[in-house]
Amino acid sequence: MIRIEPREAPSRWWTIGVPMASALLALLLAAIPLMAAGANVFEAYAHMAKGIFGSTFAFTEMLTRATPLIFTGLAATLAFRAKLWNIGAEGQLYLGAMAAVTVGTGLIDAPSLILIPIILLAGAAAGAAGMAGPAYLKTRFGADEVVTTLLLNFIILIFLQMMLEGPLKDPMGMGWPQSEPIVDNGILPQLMPRMRLHAGLIIALVAAAIAHVMLSNSVWGFKLRAVGENAAAALHAGIGVKRTMMSAAIVSGAVAGIAGVSEVAGLRGYLTTDLSPGFGYTGIVVAMLAGLSPIGVVISAVFIASVFVGADTMSRAMGVSSYLADLVVALSLICVLIGGFIARYRITRTNKGDA
Amino acid sequence: MANTRVLSLNNLSKRFGSVVANDAVSIELHRGEVLALLGENGAGKTTLMNMLFGHYMPDSGSIDVADERGDMHPLTLGHPQAALDAGIGMVHQHFTLAENLTVLDSILLGSESLWSWRHKRKAAREKVGRIMVRTGLVAPLDEQVGKLTVGERQRVEILKALYHDARILVLDEPTAVLTPQEADALFENIGAMTKDGLSVIFISHKLREVLAFSHRIAVLRHGQLVGEIATSDADERVIARMMVGADTPATPRDAMEPGAPVLELRAATVKGDSARTSLHAADLTIHAHEIVGIAGVSGNGQSVLARMVSGLASPDSGEMWVSGDRINRFTPPVLQKAGVGRIPEDRHHDGVIGAMSVAENLVIERLSDSDVQKRGFLLHKSIRRHAEELCKEYDVRGPGIDADARLLSGGNIQKLILARVFECMPDLILANQPTRGLDLGAAAEVSRRLLEARSRGAAVLLISEDLDEVLALSDRIIVIHDGQLHEAHSKDREAIGLMMAGEHA
CATH class of the missing domain: 3.40.50.300 (P-loop containing nucleotide triphosphate hydrolases)
Known part of the structure; x- marks a missing residue:
């Protein structure tokens, strides 16, 4: 008979080592389908590395890809720490992007220093509103937020299509369903000449730092962790559980909304329905890989962005499918989840019960 | 046969x-x-x-x-x-x-x-x-x-x-x-x-x-x-x-004159799903310098009584007064401010947050105090110093104040909760099954602290299924059965045992 018992205390080594080992193991496991596809594994991984570190352009592209993942990873982290399962970062991202093109395409005329904060705030508010609804339904009626946030994603996407065919449609867009471009004063500045990397990355890093400080050093973060770890004890101790959940929801939605602003105002310039290739959902993976640590989110977002960007290069060079990137991401998540389980529990064999 | x-x-x-x-x-x-x-x-x-x-x-x-x-x-x-x-x-x-x-x-x-x-x-x-x-x-x-x-x-x-x-x-x-x-x-x-x-x-x-x-x-x-x-x-x-069980020697303690009423229930009624989870027109007064023990077989309304005094459940009718103030809103912060210290029945589930540190668990009920936070940010140094002192004073033993509370043994978790409750000098202490599952040493420590609180003038509401404990600590004993309170007129073990089984002599 196999018994599973909790370990006394998972060491620091485990909490850092498990995600690292999982990522490496995932890359190793991905070699199997690579070989099955007939590719030389070493060559393939060399191309992948080249696609990430091979040039300044490659490296900045990777960071550009990591930027929205840091935001959505933080959004998931902040909600999940309060045991609020926000699966709706994808929808909140689009709400933020819609708010950005609403105020940023000529509605307000102001210098950059004023306009950019306004756009960011508008996007944050829209994202926050998108998460406040499901959180209210949860705290008031006990509605399962996994269902409400997930389904809201599709509603928001259809709403977006309606807006892009209607009020937000660019009259100069040759009939394409896309918004007007963000005015020049509203565009996030580029960080390096001729590269696509933009100030969104700086905002993301600052957001991660703030999230880290708030979670570990503020009373709000204390309450959030308390509610997430043991809501019954938090309630008994006098912490407003519903209030704390609501505030976590609002902050989580706001950060996801800023992800949308960053993509629209930093990268694309205008809004289409393919702004996000699932950044909201990938953010959940980023957060889980990071063990729900804001600093870890930055690292895991960079890792996942590297895998995606590297796999693109590899697939072009070797002629293998770029779906391999999805495979590596999925494998590393599974490895981390199993690794996390092993870190927390001891599995022992007993002879009792076989009688 | x-x-x-x-x-x-x-x-x-x-x-x-x-x-x-x-x-x-x-x-x-x-x-x-x-x-x-x-x-x-x-x-x-x-x-x-x-x-x-x-x-x-x-x-x-x-x-x-x-x-x-x-x-x-x-x-x-x-x-x-x-x-x-x-x-x-x-x-x-x-x-x-x-x-x-x-x-x-x-x-x-x-x-x-x-x-x-x-x-x-x-x-x-x-x-x-x-x-x-x-x-x-x-x-x-x-x-x-x-x-x-x-x-x-x-x-x-x-x-x-x-x-x-x-x-x-x-x-x-x-x-x-x-x-x-x-x-x-x-x-x-x-x-x-x-x-x-x-x-x-x-x-x-x-x-x-x-x-x-x-x-x-x-x-x-x-x-x-x-x-x-x-x-x-x-x-x-x-x-x-x-x-x-057989008679056990009573814990030595001084006789004390009860002071002013601290907790008063007036016909407090909580409607539960069944007779076992409700409270019927409960009248109860506990004075300063007094420990009142609630004896009874579990599931006769003890939990709902404790939940009400903790601020987790509101009475459907009747009144509750603490130190002369009527309680109108039943939430944990309101009762904390009214001077109620609460030792919860399920210490692992309601008492501590296992994944947070011992130091954090010690301040969880005082998050707005000026030695815990300044402008919304935690004063880690002060919190840790405070934790060191409390752990020493209340003999909380474990892997240290920065370790997760879940790593403490049951007895040490209870000492942590005692430290948290008693340092606030509450006027009323709700002790719900305070020694359940504890070894003799830890249980004796709990008893000593409750008697000490009584000496300094606190009122104690002791709820326990352990009749020995109720007999040893209480100045008065109330038997709870089917959500109703009945005062026991003597400390006669058999008479109380019969009342616990619903037989009223």
Whole structure:
């Protein structure tokens, strides 16, 4: 008979080592389908590395890809720490992007220093509103937020299509369903000449730092962790559980909304329905890989962005499918989840019960 | 009563973490015998029966069961199917019937493969019919289970066990949900069944029915078998004494004049789902310098009383006053501000946040105090220094103040909670099962702190299932039964034991 018992205390080594080992193991496991596809594994991984570190352009592209993942990873982290399962970062991202093109395409005329904060705030508010609804339904009626946030994603996407065919449609867009471009004063500045990397990355890093400080050093973060770890004890101790959940929801939605602003105002310039290739959902993976640590989110977002960007290069060079990137991401998540389980529990064999 | 053994539990032990639920319990059962299993809540009765039925795996010990010919065979432990095959049937306190099936289908469920039902229904109907005639247990076979009364459902559960050829029937608090008339009918049926050779173990808190309908009584206390007695030799006083234990020397303490009233309940009523989870027009006054103990079998309204005083439940009618102020909103912060310190019943679930540090758990009720935070940010240095001091003063031992609280032992978690509660100098202390599961040293520390609080002028509401503890600490004792409070006029153990069982002298 196999018994599973909790370990006394998972060491620091485990909490850092498990995600690292999982990522490496995932890359190793991905070699199997690579070989099955007939590719030389070493060559393939060399191309992948080249696609990430091979040039300044490659490296900045990777960071550009990591930027929205840091935001959505933080959004998931902040909600999940309060045991609020926000699966709706994808929808909140689009709400933020819609708010950005609403105020940023000529509605307000102001210098950059004023306009950019306004756009960011508008996007944050829209994202926050998108998460406040499901959180209210949860705290008031006990509605399962996994269902409400997930389904809201599709509603928001259809709403977006309606807006892009209607009020937000660019009259100069040759009939394409896309918004007007963000005015020049509203565009996030580029960080390096001729590269696509933009100030969104700086905002993301600052957001991660703030999230880290708030979670570990503020009373709000204390309450959030308390509610997430043991809501019954938090309630008994006098912490407003519903209030704390609501505030976590609002902050989580706001950060996801800023992800949308960053993509629209930093990268694309205008809004289409393919702004996000699932950044909201990938953010959940980023957060889980990071063990729900804001600093870890930055690292895991960079890792996942590297895998995606590297796999693109590899697939072009070797002629293998770029779906391999999805495979590596999925494998590393599974490895981390199993690794996390092993870190927390001891599995022992007993002879009792076989009688 | 025949003298052939049908069941023998040999030295069964079961631990859950550090809690010993059963400690080397040995019980025998004979053919045609009705054995009553008695004990306070948490004494280990249900754990014992769950081991017999294979739900739990004993840590040590064995079980022998007789086959049809009376030969004893060891039972494979930890497998309900093995228990069923050996002829053991169990009727749980909460029924396990599918509401949308007919009675006949419910009885067949689990014994036949899903696809063979149709062919065997006729034979099954005849077999159930024969059992009904023999035992007098009658149930409408073609009715849906959902439409039956509670008493009828219980008959279906018993019929199901008998249909599976049970020779030993275990009933967990069978009369808890029945009207007195239904209960009498049930025991008549049990009498008829035992004449056929069935052996029965039933768990009960009701002394009267135990005395009226059993042949033998076994009493569990703190996981140990403390006595077995033939029912013909027992009366209520003897059993009550066995259940609550022998006299223990009282903790030395000074006599004190009670001061001003601190907690006052005036006809406070909380409507729960059942009599066991509600409070009926409770009147209670606790003064400064006074410990009032609430004695009772668990599930008689203690939890809801504690929840109300903690601010987790609001009374539907009636009033609660703390130190002369009427409580209008029942939330934990309101009661904290009113000067109520709360030691929760389930310290792991409600008392600490296991994944947060000892230091954080020590300040969790004081997050707005100026030595804990400044402008919304935690003062880690001050919090840690404060934790060091408290851990020293209250002797909280463990891997340190930065370690997760879940790594502390139960006794040290309780000391952590004591430190948190007592440092605020509350006027009223709610201590709900404060020593449950603690070793003697930790329990003595809890008692000492409560008496110390009484000396400095606090009022203490002590809720405990451990009558010894209530007797040792309380200035006055109130017995809670079915959500009603009755003052005990003396510290007579037997009289209180009878009141706990609902007998009012």
